[in-house]
Amino acid sequence: MKQFFTFVKKEFYHVFRDKKTLLMLFGLPISMIILFGFALTNEIKNAKIVIVDYSKDVVTQQIISKIEASKYFDVERSLYSHEQLEAAFKEGKIKMAIVFPEKFNENLLHLNKAQVQVIADATDINTATTLSNYVSAIIGDYQIQLLKNKNVPMRIVPELRMLYNPQLKGEYTFIPGMMAMIMMLVCVMMTSISIVKEKELGTMEILLVSPFKPFMVILSKFVPYLIISLINVTSILLLSWLFLDLPVKGSILLFYAESLLFILTSLSLGLLISVNSESQQTAMFISLMATMLPTMLLSGFMFPIENMPLPLQTVSNLVPSKWFYIIVRSIMIKGSGFSAVWKETLILAGITFFLLIVSLKKFKIRLA
Amino acid sequence: MQTPVIKTEKLTKRFGDFIAAKELSFEVYPGEIFGFLGANGAGKTTAMRMLCGLSKPSSGTATIAGFDVYRSPNEIKKNIGYMSQKFSLHEDLTVMENIRFYGGIYGLSNEQLKTKSAELVELLGLQNETKKLVSELPLGWKQKLAFSVAVIHQPKIVFLDEPTGGVDPVTRRQFWDLIYDASDKGIAVFVTTHYMDEAEYCNRVSIMVDGNIEALDTPVNLKKQFSVNSMEEVFYQLARGAKRKAD
Amino acid sequence: MSALVLNNLSKTYTKGAVIAVDNFSLKVEKGELFGLIGPDGAGKTSIFRMLTTLLLPDGGSATVDGYDIVKDYKAIRNRVGYMPGKFSLYQDMTIEENLDFFATVFGTTVQENYELIKDIYVQIEPFKDRRAGKLSGGMKQKLALCCALIHKPTVLFLDEPTTGVDSVSRKEFWEMLKRLKEQGITIMVSTPYMDEATLCDRIALMQTGKILSIDTPQNIISAYPENLYAIKSNKMFKLLKDLRQYENTLSCFAFGEYLHLSLVNDTQTTLNELNEWLKNNEHLNIEIKKIEATIEDCFIKLLNTQNANTGN
Numbered sequence: 001m002k003q004f005f006t007f008v009k010k011e012f013y014h015v016f017r018d019k020k021t022l023l024m025l026f027g028l029p030i031s032m033i034i035l036f037g038f039a040l041t042n043e044i045k046n047a048k049i050v051i052v053d054y055s056k057d058v059v060t061q062q063i064i065s066k067i068e069a070s071k072y073f074d075v076e077r078s079l080y081s082h083e084q085l086e087a088a089f090k091e092g093k094i095k096m097a098i099v100f101p102e103k104f105n106e107n108l109l110h111l112n113k114a115q116v117q118v119i120a121d122a123t124d125i126n127t128a129t130t131l132s133n134y135v136s137a138i139i140g141d142y143q144i145q146l147l148k149n150k151n152v153p154m155r156i157v158p159e160l161r162m163l164y165n166p167q168l169k170g171e172y173t174f175i176p177g178m179m180a181m182i183m184m185l186v187c188v189m190m191t192s193i194s195i196v197k198e199k200e201l202g203t204m205e206i207l208l209v210s211p212f213k214p215f216m217v218i219l220s221k222f223v224p225y226l227i228i229s230l231i232n233v234t235s236i237l238l239l240s241w242l243f244l245d246l247p248v249k250g251s252i253l254l255f256y257a258e259s260l261l262f263i264l265t266s267l268s269l270g271l272l273i274s275v276n277s278e279s280q281q282t283a284m285f286i287s288l289m290a291t292m293l294p295t296m297l298l299s300g301f302m303f304p305i306e307n308m309p310l311p312l313q314t315v316s317n318l319v320p321s322k323w324f325y326i327i328v329r330s331i332m333i334k335g336s337g338f339s340a341v342w343k344e345t346l347i348l349a350g351i352t353f354f355l356l357i358v359s360l361k362k363f364k365i366r367l368a
Numbered sequence: 369m370q371t372p373v374i375k376t377e378k379l380t381k382r383f384g385d386f387i388a389a390k391e392l393s394f395e396v397y398p399g400e401i402f403g404f405l406g407a408n409g410a411g412k413t414t415a416m417r418m419l420c421g422l423s424k425p426s427s428g429t430a431t432i433a434g435f436d437v438y439r440s441p442n443e444i445k446k447n448i449g450y451m452s453q454k455f456s457l458h459e460d461l462t463v464m465e466n467i468r469f470y471g472g473i474y475g476l477s478n479e480q481l482k483t484k485s486a487e488l489v490e491l492l493g494l495q496n497e498t499k500k501l502v503s504e505l506p507l508g509w510k511q512k513l514a515f516s517v518a519v520i521h522q523p524k525i526v527f528l529d530e531p532t533g534g535v536d537p538v539t540r541r542q543f544w545d546l547i548y549d550a551s552d553k554g555i556a557v558f559v560t561t562h563y564m565d566e567a568e569y570c571n572r573v574s575i576m577v578d579g580n581i582e583a584l585d586t587p588v589n590l591k592k593q594f595s596v597n598s599m600e601e602v603f604y605q606l607a608r609g610a611k612r613k614a615d
Numbered sequence: 616m617s618a619l620v621l622n623n624l625s626k627t628y629t630k631g632a633v634i635a636v637d638n639f640s641l642k643v644e645k646g647e648l649f650g651l652i653g654p655d656g657a658g659k660t661s662i663f664r665m666l667t668t669l670l671l672p673d674g675g676s677a678t679v680d681g682y683d684i685v686k687d688y689k690a691i692r693n694r695v696g697y698m699p700g701k702f703s704l705y706q707d708m709t710i711e712e713n714l715d716f717f718a719t720v721f722g723t724t725v726q727e728n729y730e731l732i733k734d735i736y737v738q739i740e741p742f743k744d745r746r747a748g749k750l751s752g753g754m755k756q757k758l759a760l761c762c763a764l765i766h767k768p769t770v771l772f773l774d775e776p777t778t779g780v781d782s783v784s785r786k787e788f789w790e791m792l793k794r795l796k797e798q799g800i801t802i803m804v805s806t807p808y809m810d811e812a813t814l815c816d817r818i819a820l821m822q823t824g825k826i827l828s829i830d831t832p833q834n835i836i837s838a839y840p841e842n843l844y845a846i847k848s849n850k851m852f853k854l855l856k857d858l859r860q861y862e863n864t865l866s867c868f869a870f871g872e873y874l875h876l877s878l879v880n881d882t883q884t885t886l887n888e889l890n891e892w893l894k895n896n897e898h899l900n901i902e903i904k905k906i907e908a909t910i911e912d913c914f915i916k917l918l919n920t921q922n923a924n925t926g927n
Contacts, residue, residue, distance in 0.1 A: 006719035010705065010712075017707040202703035206762075209667045209697045211689070212720045365688070367669045407781040408752040506823075507655045533779065534807045536654030536822060537911050538918050541868050548852045563808075564782055565871040565911075569851075587872060598871065600782060607783045 007220035029182045029232045033239040046074045049096040055104035096120045113155045175240045176328035177301030180321040184291035191270030192283040229263045249335030262324040268355035275362045295321040323348045373524045373556045379428035388414040390579040401557045406576030407607040433524040449518035452529035456514035459503035474521035488516045508539030528559040564600040618801035619643035623675035626661045635661040637824040648796045650815030651805040658824040659805035663774045667697045696768030700775045706748030721766035732761045753784030773804040789814045809911035827917040839908035845873035848898035
């Protein structure tokens with residue numbers, strides 16, 4: 001056991017004494033989140049929207065002034081026709097339009113129900129969702145006030161229309177996707193490089209000749225990167241909660257358990273790469289190819305898998321990030337429990353088990 | 369007296385507080401085989417880099433092949449050849465491709481390249497190996513080829529950094545035949561080595577200790593000066609006192 | 616029981632295309648300092664890797680301390696010390712950290728076997744907080760030796776420990792080996808430097824995977840078949856060229872400040888004739904003396920004989 005701890009300590013020396021590694025390990029996730037985060041929040045402040053009010057009554061005026069008061073919107077009141085709105089969207093002049101139909105107040109009083117149309121440009125999914133959420137929130141807020149004063153239940157129904165991407169695939173895609181990508185990058189690349197580095201240095205020869213079990217060499221390589229990845233997960237969670245106002249809706253414990261599984265998957269993949277490469281460059285190159293590309297293209301993070309041709313859909317099933325992405329999205333955004341993600345978890349565990357077995361089989365107790 | 373191809377005066381290189389090479393002054397003449405010895409860390413590599421125009425001296429002057437190291441490092445590079453144990457040829461190119469490549473770099477015309485490469489292949493007895501990858505050649509042949517390629521453009525000086533490390537004794541001697549040939553043609557040879565018998569083959573030898581040139585003379589005179597029988601002992605006497613072993 | 620027994624040991628690479636070690640057989644007794652002498656590509660590293668159980672042989676067998684290198688690899692890994700050819704310590708860790716690390720990996724502590732490494736360690740101890748990457752060749756080599764010795768191995772394998780190291784550090788290193796030998800450790804060491812051969816008890820001269828000769832250095836030297844003369848004049852390169860053309864020259868090659876020469880008709884008359892001939896060829900200050908061969912002479916002789924036999 002003492003051997004094991006000494007080895008782990010040594011791995012930490014390597015990590016902390018190489019500034020580049022440190023930067024890569026901790027700087028990368030933080031800078032990515034902050035960068036993406038700010039890109040998001042900046043856009044949402046002062047978003048150009050148009051309000052078309054055909055009713056022009058007390059209620060619509062009150063709602064509009066509430067929206068105008070919000071710092072998120074830059075409101076233009078006008079009486080655009082349907083075609084004019086469409087043109088404005090196409091030119092990208094506006095992000096959203098809110099249309100109050102005629103007799104809004106009248107309907108509200110007599111039918112206890114009035115509809116307001118919220119049309120958003122959903123090519124930019126994140127902005128569209130966030131903006132429409134804000135509007136819904138403002139209207140909901142107003143409704144509560146209204147209900148306090150009167151006894152009749154009155155309902156204002158925002159009718160959402162997402163232009164160009166009506167299914168709104170990939171809501172909040174960015175945090176879960178980024179998490180998968182960073183964990184893959186850190187675990188796969190760092191493990192494979194650090195093992196191959198020992199081969200290059202020739203230290204692997206000495207370690208193999210020692211009574212220290214080869215399996216332990218691997219295990220002790222896993223520990224530091226596992227810990228570092230958990231730190232990364234935590235920092236991503238904190239950042240997305242503080243900066244992006246996106247807390248984990250589901251169980252935190254479940255979330256960490258699933259992350260741990262995915263980290264193990266990535267470490268196993270890194271191990272597999274390292275047993276097959278002889279130089280750090282090769283390991284790095286294969287790692288990038290095996291992590292970045294599939295995670296970006298085939299995990300559903302950037303492109304909806306449903307729209308892909310069948311062969312690609314099949315291939316995507318082999319990409320661990322896809323499953324992790326689905327799991328994280330469910331837990332973080334939908335707030336689902338284990339019952340909703342047990343299938344994905346099982347698949348991920350299967351992949352991990354397979355990777356681990358293959359790489360342990362291939363990890364030689366000898367050279368060449 | 370001929371004009372020297374290397375002339376340095378108080379050439380010094382500092383890295384912060386650390387003086388890697390201190391006030392080196394020496395001359396090397398055309399056709400001379402100049403042995404550049406020193407313990408590990410004595411400053412040989414630093415000195416060699418300055419002379420090749422790869423690193424700017426901190427102070428002092430140096431003229432290489434008639435060009436100033438401060439002002440014309442690029443002219444220097446055109447007029448020298450360089451070969452080391454670690455870096456020499458491209459392993460994944462064939463013998464002929466390597467010759468063409470280096471000839472091309474030094475601006476040989478196609479015609480020159482043709483005659484030169486034919487000459488070189490014959491000299492080294494590589495007629496049957498021209499299409500082989502360099503990685504398939506035995507180490508000794510690689511080193512001989514690397515040397516021939518380093519002098520393909522007939523430089524004024526060729527710098528050799530431990531050219532014979534790990535080479536068998538027969539090939540090592542064949543390698544020195546090549547060095548003598550080059551020196552006969554008037555090329556100055558600036559060579560470092562860990563084999564002390566090779567120090568005896570040099571016309572003059574300098575020995576660096578802790579950044580200084582502690583001795584510089586012909587092997588015969590050096591042995592006389594230290595009243596010993598071999599260069600090995602000369603070196604041992606000088607380098608034993610080195611303080612800078614830890615660097 | 617011998618410490619090392621190699622029986623027709625063979626190793627090939629790229630599916631038999633490259634023969635690295637060709638039917639090697641030799642024995643090393645306990646406490647012996649045995650040298651593998653040969654240039655790069657002689658197969659030294661392959662032999663070390665097979666004996667340290669890092670490579671499986673393609674043919675033949677070998678035992679280390681009586682343990683089979685294939686079957687009993689775990690037992691061997693517990694008792695051998697190994698210093699690979701490439702410098703193999705963690706560059707970003709200090710001397711002390713490296714030593715502690717290797718001690719723990721081998722299941723021991725620095726204190727436990729300090730006596731064994733003391734002589735060597737005191738030389739680098741003043742720099743124990745310095746990172747290995749910042750050490751000179753000689754110091755790295757001492758640290759690597761300490762790390763290889765820290766678990767008190769019965770057999771020590773040193774693959775080219777002195778390559779690229781200056782001659783002062785090389786001398787010191789061989790002094791250390793001598794002292795280790797006195798403590799009863801069997802040592803197998805390889806080197807491309809022929810002059811280090813005489814410091815071993817017995818040596819194997821090797822070239823391209825084959826053993827050229829195996830014996831004590833003194834026996835190998837005595838077996839040199841011809842008389843050897845050291846010869847010099849004021850024009851050394853011309854002397855070499857001339858002698859290669861000379862009718863009675865059997866072999867002639869440069870050797871330090873002299874040329875080494877063997878003659879076909881080795882009589883006093885031939886020598887006198889040679890002297891005359893050289894004078895007629897503008898050589899001055901001619902010096903000819905009979906000398907004892909060195910290991911390097913023997914190696915050159917053996918290589919040339921081998922090349923002649925294989926028709927190269």
